[in-house]
Amino acid sequence: MTQSKHNNRHIVLHSRPHGAPDASTFALRDGAVPAPAAGQLLLRTVYLSLDPYMRGRISDAPSYAAPVELGAVMVGATVSRVEASRHPDYAPGDLVLGYSGWQDYALSDGEGLSKLAADMAQPSAALGVLGMTGFTAYMGLLDIGQPQAGDTVVVAAASGAVGSIVGQIAKLKGCRVVGIAGGADKCSHVVDELGFDACIDHRGADLPGRLAAACPDGIDVYFENVGGAVFDAVLPLLKVGARVPVCGLVAHYNDTALPAGPDRTGLLTRALLTKRIKMQGFIIFDYYDQRYGEFVAQMNIWLKAGQIRFREDVVDGLEHAPQAFTGLLAGKNFGKLVVRLADR
Amino acid sequence: MTQSKHNNRHIVLHSRPHGAPDASTFALRDGAVPAPAAGQLLLRTVYLSLDPYMRGRISDAPSYAAPVELGAVMVGATVSRVEASRHPDYAPGDLVLGYSGWQDYALSDGEGLSKLAADMAQPSAALGVLGMTGFTAYMGLLDIGQPQAGDTVVVAAASGAVGSIVGQIAKLKGCRVVGIAGGADKCSHVVDELGFDACIDHRGADLPGRLAAACPDGIDVYFENVGGAVFDAVLPLLKVGARVPVCGLVAHYNDTALPAGPDRTGLLTRALLTKRIKMQGFIIFDYYDQRYGEFVAQMNIWLKAGQIRFREDVVDGLEHAPQAFTGLLAGKNFGKLVVRLADR
Incomplete structure (x- = not known):
């Protein structure tokens, strides 16, 4: 039928x-x-x-x-x-x-x-943009990431539903915003249409080197929704006091086994310690009761003013x-x- | 000479x-x-x-x-x-x-x-107790761990300079406190002298099983100053919304190479995400300007009342x-x- x-x-x-x-x-x-x-x-x-x-x-x-x-x-x-x-x-x-x-x-x-x-x-x-993914971007960036004007904010999956909004809100807060996306078309869109300061194609060679070059002062906020090689490139660039909202780990969702060693868990926790980094997972459902109304009102203002595109x-x-x-x-x-x- | x-x-x-x-x-x-x-x-x-x-x-x-x-x-x-x-x-x-x-x-x-x-x-x-290690215990537990009455708080190196104070403050805040220490003497001291609810000897067999038995409701706050096998035992027990102040990683300080694989970094970040865990490193020097006076005043009150021992x-x-x-x-x-x- x-x-x-x-x-x-x-x-x-x-x-x-x-x-x-x-x-x-x-x-x-x-x-x-x-x-x-x-x-x-x-x-x-x-x-x-x-x-x-x-x-x-x-x-x-x-x-x-x-x-x-x-x-x-x-x-x-x-x-x-x-x-x-x-x-x-x-x-x-x-x-x-x-x-x-x-x-x-x-x-x-x-x-x-x-x-x-x-x-x-x-x-x-x-x-x-006015629903779950926009709200996720808004709360994760503002509540956990706490961006300050002048901060360098890095956003993975930058052309995606969440990342595209994270980066634009960070720009509205006065941050320097660097996206990471897959392919030249997405990267052009992120810079030319969404107004990010730069976008790195994670498919090219030497992601760590290119990301470092795009973040000469290090990274204050990394909005994590990917994991994998992207996080590996980000970790050494995180600054003292950096914040890492963990929203998703799409690079790992289809994993059938843990990656080969060595086990770098201790490297991560050592970085958290010596650089006083806050890494915090969040699930947007926790925020609806308290903050959804505020979000919708604010996002409608930004959309009407043309300050957020989607x-x-x-x-x-x-x-x-x-x-x-x-x-x-x-x-x-x-x-x-x-x-x-x-x-x- | x-x-x-x-x-x-x-x-x-x-x-x-x-x-x-x-x-x-x-x-x-x-x-x-x-x-x-x-x-x-x-x-x-x-x-x-x-x-x-x-x-x-x-x-x-x-x-x-x-x-x-x-x-x-x-x-x-x-x-x-x-x-x-x-x-x-x-x-x-x-x-x-x-x-x-x-x-x-x-x-x-x-x-x-x-x-x-x-x-x-x-x-x-x-x-x-009145200096760096006591202050470290105080700020890490209260500022990052944010223990609530009824929470289960797990403290590694529980008989040590920092852990012993963390656990006693957590008890004063109404928490159930489980220590982890090396050897029966230290464990007895932690329970009998310091008043922790339980203490697990990490040198014995099946640390994960014994820790799980001591934390039947899971773990709300884990004060991390060890890393290694202790953290491995803690991670599966962390509850939704758990807080992990990262104060030290003494199990790793003498490491000369990364541990063998698999690489479990993704397991950790997945746990942070699905359980909305906050893991945050801190260095006590960041707190002296703002909070040291408050700490000394409070700790002197506890010491005089016999509520904290060291x-x-x-x-x-x-x-x-x-x-x-x-x-x-x-x-x-x-x-x-x-x-x-x-x-x-």
């Missing part, structure tokens, strides 16, 4: 990947479109957000959230249109931000939903979500990755 | 050790006792503090302080008696806290000295400092290690 008003296509976790997800990881299924009971809504997914954290959810290694069960619908944040409503607060045509997952339709009792403005120019932004990488069709997600983990996206399932 | 009023015996750094310091690392020299010029004092060293950080100073690896030059007098904090004074603020017989290093006599212009109370019962405490390991004679220092790095001391050079 193909997409229709009578078919709730959905993508389930079919097998847990060993390493990178592949064709056997997910499966596309047909299903009945459910009917809302009293107090419920039927939601039609318009946009589905794809994000690196989902790699953790399809693994059964211990993490901060329970894994998706085999056979269950993949989780994910969504912008949906209310298709039918038996809930007093919602009417058909309303746009809502929710967590329907990888499927065409979902029921909701309204819990965890937030209504989007009817005239919102680009509703998918609620999944990115780029989306839009993939059409639920059926392409698995391939798009696999590409995301390999850095093949260019900007915030979203899947468009329907017109708004 | 032996110790006399006319011989300034001093210990110099003779060679940089590869691994543990040995008999060739330090050399004892004779020298003339200097005469104070106008504005100067002649100090007679009474107590010399020996501390693990000194291992860093005899290495030329980059660190937070410049290394001791070959042939130069070893550095170290001291309690001294003013022997002769041409300085208006000091009189012979005054006791002062300073940084004369490993020698019988030193000149000073008064800079960096602080006078100790004439009736101070145990002047060596100015090098320990144990010193006193070695007699400057000539024994090298061996005592080598033993300190191997955990052979029992309490704050000081060398007594003279009567007060």
Whole structure:
């Protein structure tokens, strides 16, 4: 069956990947479109957000959230249109931000939903710059990174959904900002469109040498969302008192074994000690209660003033979500990755 | 020549050790006792503090302080008696806290000295519980560790100068405190004399299993001053939101090469991320300007009330400092290690 008003296509976790997800990881299924009971809504997914954290959810290694069960619908944040409503607060045509997952339709009792403005120019932004990824950039940089004017801030995955916003906020705070991205196109975008001071292509030779040359005074804040060779290049450049918000480690998400030795854990802790470095992991869900309103208000100001720009990488069709997600983990996206399932 | 009023015996750094310091690392020299010029004092060293950080100073690896030059007098904090004074603020017989290093006599212009109370019962405490090591325990635990009542706090080197104070302050803050120490004697002392809830002997088999059993609810604060196998046992037990002040890494100070693989750096950063752990190095010198007065006032209150106890390991004679220092790095001391050079 193909997409229709009578078919709730959905993508389930079919097998847990060993390493990178592949064709056997997910499966596309047909299903009945459910009917809302009293107090419920039927939601039609318009946009589905794809994000690196989902790699953790399809693994059964211990993490901060329970894994998706085999056979269950993949989780994910969504912008949906209310298709039918038996809930007093919602009417058909309303746009809502929710967590329907990888499927065409979902029921909701309204819990965890937030209504989007009817005239919102680009509703998918609620999944990115105005949503989880923008909020992640904002809190990680400001709350943990604590950038000061004049600081050198280095941002990995600089053209991505989080990194692109981290760097632009750091520029607004008066920092010198150096991005790291994969490929000349992304690097040009980061400097020319987003206004970073420099961007280093991590695919070229001698990443450590080129990064050092771009950071002649060392690094005050490193926003970590990659790990691996990028972190190796950053560590020797961190200054006394540096801050390292740990937001993600996408270079490691598909690892099937620990890298070969020597064990450099002691090198890292020694650097933390002698340079009084703060390294702190964070999960954005911890911040919603206290700081989400402040973030949305501030980000809307920056967006309206043209001080923050964002780029989306839009993939059409639920059926392409698995391939798009696999590409995301390999850095093949260019900007915030979203899947468009329907017109708004 | 032996110790006399006319011989300034001093210990110099003779060679940089590869691994543990040995008999060739330090050399004892004779020298003339200097005469104070106008504005100067002649100090007679009474107590010399020996501390693990000194291992860093005899290495030329980059660190937070410049290394001791070959042939130069070893550095170290001291309690001294003013022997002769041409300085208006000091009189012979005054006791002062300073940084004369490993020698019988030193000149000073008064800079960096602080006078100790004439009736101070145990002047060596100015090098320990009321000095750098006590202050290190206080700031690292309270400023970075931020213990809350009911938290489980784990302290390595629990019978040592810093660890013993960390644990007692944590008890005063209402925490459950588990020490880790080397040997049954030290463990008994930590529990019976210092009042920790438990103490694990790291020399026995299955440290991870015994530590886990002693921390059934996990670990909220780990005060890191050891590294190595102790940290390996702690890491899996750290809870969401745990804090790890990194004060020292004595297990690694004599390392001559990185440990064999696999490289577990990524495991550590993944734990920081998924458990939102804050790991932060600190150097106590950063805190003196702002917080030292507060610390001394508070610690004196605790000491007078008998709420904090401390144990010193006193070695007699400057000539024994090298061996005592080598033993300190191997955990052979029992309490704050000081060398007594003279009567007060």
